[in-house]
Amino acid sequence: MTLDIEALLKQAPELIVTYGIKIVLAIVIYIVGKWLAGLLSKLLEKGMNARNIDPTICNFTKNITYYVLVALVFITVLGQIGVQTASFVAVVGAAGLAVGLALQGSLANFAAGVLLVLFRPLKIGDYVEAGGTSGTVKEISIFCTIMTTPDNKTVIVPNSGIMGGNIINYSTQEKRRVDFIVGVAYSANLDTVRKELQAIASEDERILQDHDVTIGVAALADSSVNFAFRVWVNSANYWGVFFETNEKIKKRFDAQGIQIPFPQMDIHIAKE
Structure with a gap:
């Protein structure tokens, strides 16, 4: 026992020098590595902000990048002081795989969120x-x-x-087309119907006059002659034009005696 202590004391300076240098290098690697991880993650965040990427994604990506880099630095430090990192990396990889499988739905949502921010649909x-x-x-x-x-x-x-x-x-285009299907009775004068619809389009300042106004017979239906009436407006005016034009059509047709039919059924009772 005495010999073992004496041998250890003789080897102490060599051990201190050997492991002291390793520990000092490990500390330096940790400090410099952690600083570089912070620097790289901040540069990544700055680049993403320059591309106007959503701040939530920027912050999340920055944090993930930082912790991944710090984990790599930690593994490097363990290797520097003599710890066998191969088995450690294998354990971390297996744990990461298990977590990934358990959270694959969440990871899919995260990836989709990144794509939504990047491609801006x-x-x-x-x-x-x-x-x-x-x-x-x-x-x-x-x-x-x-x-x-x-x-x-x-x-x-x-x-x-x-x-x-x-x-x-519905919001990406500055202009949209408003489509109407206008049904009139078979007895109605089609030229008069076309004239009234054209007047409605011409009198509304919100309807873009430099775009084609479509007025045409779309179908000879069971109870009515259906006109396709299509106009172009700025997207912000879409619903205002849609609702008010329907009201104008009804009022103008009533004033001109143009009948807007509704489905009817004639029943004939045969006497035996």
Whole structure:
């Protein structure tokens, strides 16, 4: 026992020098590595902000990048002081795989959220149909998109549901076409109908006169002659023009004696 202590004391200076240098290098690697991780994550955030990427995604990506880099620095430090990192990395990898499988739905939503922010098929304030619902986009978060319906209900849609289907965005175009189907009686004078519809389009300042106004017979239906009446407006005026034009059509047709028919059925009773 005495010999072992004496041998250890003789080797102490060599051990102190050897492991002291390793420990000092490990500390230096940790400090410098952590500083570089912070620097790189901040540069990444700055680059994403320059591209006007959503702040939520910027902050999340910055944090993930920082912690991944710090984890790599930590593994390097363990290797520097002599710890076998191969088995440690294997354990971390297995744990990461298990977590990834358990949270694959959330990861899919996160990836879809990043794509929504990068490709901008919709943005806050747009009225869209997506993910099986329609409404005004209020927030695009990491895992879901929050929309408000016209009757003021809040709908939370997973981002993967939006990116996995069709997206109809009603707010991206400055101009939209308003379509009407106007049914008149078979006895109505078609030229008069066309004249009245043209007058409605010409008198409304919100209807864009430099765009074609379509007025034509679309169908000879069971109870009516159906006119296709199509005009162009600025997107902000769409619903105002839609509702008021329907009212104008009814009033003008009434004034001109143009009948708007409704489905009728004649029943003939046979006497035996």
